C-alpha cells in the first residue's frame with residue numbers, strides 16, 4: 001500500500017548557520033539525486049529500510065549519498081561520497097517481499113560531516129554546500145549557453161521527449177539551471193556525482209557545457225548515420241518510383257525547355273533594344289544565364305523573370321520630346337483650369353526657368369536637369385492640385401504618372417525591397433518610371449505630407465535622395481540593384497497640410513498654395529469645366545442637361561460643404577447618370593432642365609441647411625472659425641457653469657494649444673471681470689454674484705466644442721472662447737450668426753491669426769452674417785477677393801472689450817434659451 005506522509009510540513013531541522021541537526025542517511029548505489037528532482041527509489045537493504053522508514057514516520061528529511069562503489073553490499077561511512085542531497089520522502093510503498101519503493105524529492109546539496117550512529121541506520125551530521133558565484137554576469141552568460149546546448153540535446157536525444165526542453169524555463173537562476181540540466185543528462189552516475197560535487201556555479205556550468213557539447217556531437221553523428229541507413233533501405237523502393245516519375249518529368253521538361261529557350265531569346269532581344277547602363281547590362285546578362293541554368297519549373301524562374309520584366313520595362317534613357325513652350329503652356333492651363341491666377345503665374349515662371357536652364361545646358365553641350373526646387377501644390381482636397389499637375393504634363397507633352405505617398409511608412413516602398421525577400425518589388429519611383437515609359441515624365445508625388453516614418457526606416461529621407469539634383473542621377477533601387485538616372489523626371493508634389501512635411505523636405509519645395517473656392521468661383525468651374533466633362537463621360541450631349549445658376553447654387557449650398565469642388569462634381573455626375581437612365585428607360589425627352597426644386601428627386605434630401613445655425617440669441621454659445629487641412633470650418637463653442645470645484649473643464653477633442661488659449665481666456669476673465677468698467681455690467685445679473693462678488697468656488701466652467709470627431713487645435717479660438725465664457729458667467733445672451741477668430745492674451749488683447757481666406761469662405765458657406773476678427777489682420781483681409789467679403793460684415797478689434805458691442809445681444813430682444 002501507498003502511504004502519504006503525515007500532515008506536518010514546514011518543519012525544519014536546520015539551524016541558522018546552514019548546519020543541520022543529525023538526520024538518517026540512505027546510501028544509494030546508482031541514483032544521484034539532484035535538488036528539485038523527484039525520483040523513485042528501491043530500497044532493500046535493512047539499514048536503508050530502517051533509515052527511510054524513520055524519516056518518513058517522523059516527517060523529517062533524510063540525507064542521500066551515493067556509494068563510491070555500487071557493488072559494495074554493506075558500505076561503511078567511508079565508502080560513501082560525502083556530498084549528497086537532503087531529500088524528502090513523498091510517498092512510501094511496501095512491497096510484498098519486505099523491500100520498499102519510495103518517491104523522493106531532492107532538497108539542497110549537503111555534505112555529510114560526521115557519523116553520529118551506525119545502528120539501526122546511519123545518522124549523520126551535515127552541512128549545506130553553498131554554491132559560490134551564482135549571481136555573476138559570467139554565470140548568467142554560461143547559463144544561457146547551457147540552456148541552448150540543452151535544448152539541442154533534448155532535440156537530438158531519441159529517449160528524451162521534446163517537452164523536456166521546457167524544464168529549463170523553470171530554473172530560478174544559474175545554479176538552479178545547473179541542477180536541472182544535470183538531472184536530465186543521460187550520463188553515468190559517476191559523472192553525475194562529479195557535477196553534484198562542484199561548488200562553484202561557474203565551474204559546474206562549464207563542466208555541464210563540456211558534457212553537453214560532447215553528447216551533442218555524438219548524438220549528431222548518430223542521427224546522421226541513422227538517416228543514411230534509413231535512406232539506403234528506402235532507396236531501393238524509391239528508385240523504382242522515381243524512375244517512373246522521372247520519365248513523366250522528362251517529357252514535361254522537354255516541352256517546357258523549348259518554351260524557356262524562346263523566353264530567353266525574347267528577353268535577350270528586349271535587352272539588346274534598350275540603352276541599359278553597363279551595370280544593368282551586366283545584371284541582366286547574369287540573370288539570363290541563371291535563367292538558362294534554372295530548372296524550368298523551379299520557383300527561382302519566377303523570381304528571375306520578375307526581375308527581367310521590371311528591368312526591361314524601364315525606359316533606360318528613352319525621352320519624350322522635352323520642349324518647353326511657355327505660351328502654349330499658359331494657354332493650356334487656362335483652358336483646363338478656371339481662376340488660380342497666382343498659381344498659374346508661378347508655374348509658368350518655374351517652367352520659364354526650366355526652359356532657360358535647358359537652353360543654357362544645351363549650349364554647353366550638357367544634358368538639362370531639373371531646378372533645385374520642386375513644385376509643391378498645397379491646399380485642401382478638391383481644389384485642383386492633381387489636375388493642375390496633369391495639365392502641366394499635357395502642356396509639356398510628357399507622360400504623367402501619379403505616385404501615391406499617403407500612408408507610406410516603409411522606406412522600402414520608395415527604395416524597393418532587396419530581391420532576397422519573398423515577393424520583393426521595386427520601389428514606387430522606379431515603378432512609376434516603368435509605367436511612364438520615358439525617363440522624363442511629369443511625376444506627381446501625391447500627399448507628401450502623409451509620409452510616415454517608423455522602425456522600418458524613414459521614407460522621407462529616401463525621398464530626399466530622389467529629389468536631390470546632386471544625387472538623383474544615380475538613384476539606387478534595392479530591387480533593381482543598379483543605379484538609375486532620375487535627374488530628368490519633372491517632379492511635382494502635393495500636400496494638404498504643409499506643416500506636416502518634414503523640414504528637410506520642405507526646404508526643397510517651392511510651395512504654391514491653392515485655397516478654397518468662393519461660391520461664384522465654384523459656379524464658374526462647374527459651368528466651364530465640370531458640366532462639359534461630366535456630360536461627356538455620361539455619354540450625354542453638352543446641352544442635354546441644363547442647370548440654372550439657382551440650381552447650381554442650391555447644389556453647392558445644400559449638398560456640399562467643401563473648400564474644393566470634388567463633392568460638387570460627384571453630385572453633377574449623379575444627376576447626369578439619372579437623366580441618362582430616365583432618358584433610356586422612361587423616354588425622358590432631352591434636353592432637360594434641372595430646377596432647384598427638383599434636386600431632391602435626383603440627390604435625395606439636402607445634407608446641409610443654412611438654418612443649421614441658430615437664429616436666436618443664446619447664452620454661452622458662440623461661433624469660432626477653424627482652419628484645417630480640409631479648408632475652413634465653423635465651430636460651435638459652448639460654455640456652461642455647473643456645480644464643481646472651481647475648475648476649467650474642456651471637452652470635444654481640443655488640442656493642447658486650444659486648451660492653453662481657453663486657460664488664457666478664463667484667466668483674463670477671472671482677473672478683470674469685477675474690475676473692468678466695460679465687463680462689470682455684464683455680470684450684474686450673474687447667478688453667481690453674491691454680496692462679496694462672484695463666488696465660483698463650488699462651480700466648474702465647462703467648455704465644449706461639439707462634433708468631437710474632428711480634432712481641433714490652434715490659438716485662434718481664444719476670442720470666441722472668452723466670449724462664450726463671459727456669456728455663461730453673466731448669463732448674457734449673445735447675438736446669433738456672429739463668428740469670431742483671434743488669439744487672446746492674458747491681458748485681453750486680440751492677436752493676428754492665419755488662414756483667413758479659408759475661414760471667411762467657411763463662414764460664408766455656413767450662413768454667418770458677421771465676423772469679428774483681429775485688427776492686425778486688416779491688411780491681409782483687404783487683399784482677399786471682394787466676393788469673399790462682400791456678404792459678410794467684418795468687424796476688426798484689438799481687444800475683447802472692443803468686441804463686446806458686436807457680440808452681446810441687446811437685452812430686450814433676447815431669449816435666454
Ligand code: ADP
Nearest residue numbers: 336337338381382383384385386387525529565
Ligand atoms: P486635389 O488634387 O486638389 O484633391 P483634384 O485635382 O482631384 O483635386 O480636383 C478635383 C476635381 O475638380 C477635378 O476634376 C478637377 O479637374 C476639378 N477642378 C478643381 N479645380 C478646378 C479649377 N480651378 N478649374 C477646373 N476644374 C477644377
